[in-house]
Amino acid sequence: MKKIALLTISFLPLTFFSSCETANANPNVNQCMIQDLKILELEKENRSCQNEKNSLQSQIQVQKNAPKNEQDVFEYVGSNNEKATKKLFNFLKNRGFEVEKLDDVNFFLISYNEYTFFLEVLATEGLDRILVTKVFKAEKDVKKDDLIVLSMLLNNSFNVGIFNADEGVMILYRTMSFVDKFDLIEFKEFLKYQNSIDKAIISNEKTKDLALKLLK
Known part of the structure; x- marks a missing residue:
């Protein structure tokens, strides 16, 4: 057949555990740091998405409260x-x-x-x-x-x-x-x-x- 008129986003908190705490037991310290950086990036991305969600919700509320044209x-x-x-x-x-x-x-x-x-x-x-x-x-x-x-x-x-x-x-x-x-x-x-x-x-x-x- 040929094509011819509530997104809900849930974010779970990301807990940070430093794998570098065991660096002395692991000879590959660089790999440990890379893993920690990846976790930090994920946390940053999570915060960014949460900020976008809050901003979008604010915009929707403003539109609802705005007088109709x-x-x-x-x-x-x-x-x-x-x-x-x-x-x-x-x-x-x-x-x-x-x-x-x-x-x-x-x-x-x-x-x-x-x-x-x-x-x-x-x-x-x-x-x-x-x-x-x-x-x-x-x-x-x-x-x-x-x-x-x-x-x-x-x-x-x-x-x-x-x-x-x-x-x-x-x-x-x-x-x-x-x-x-x-x-x-x-x-x-x-x-x-x-x-x-x-x-x-x-x-x-x-x-x-x-x-x-x-x-x-």
């Missing part, structure tokens, strides 16, 4: 799908996303993180949703019935959206819900999560064989 918040109040989708298109385009309008349809194309999605806003007076559609192309001469079997298997194995089979393609529908507005960072993470889905499809014991056989 209003320009990076999408907001729509209403229940008109077409207007909401058009506003989302312009919102993403103005922030450097690669987007493309499609003729005679309400949804549009967006390319992000090496993937291409179809996007459409389903707006209501209450809970709004962004319908995110990902299309997987099937291998040549794969029958729709085989794709239907795969779609049922994927739906039973994962809780990430709805898989649906069509002629020559497998389609994944996911929805991101929001009430009137959402943060751009949240939206990016939602799109990036597709990478985790793809990996799961081809690594899960129940789905990988059929997925690799049928999908590009």
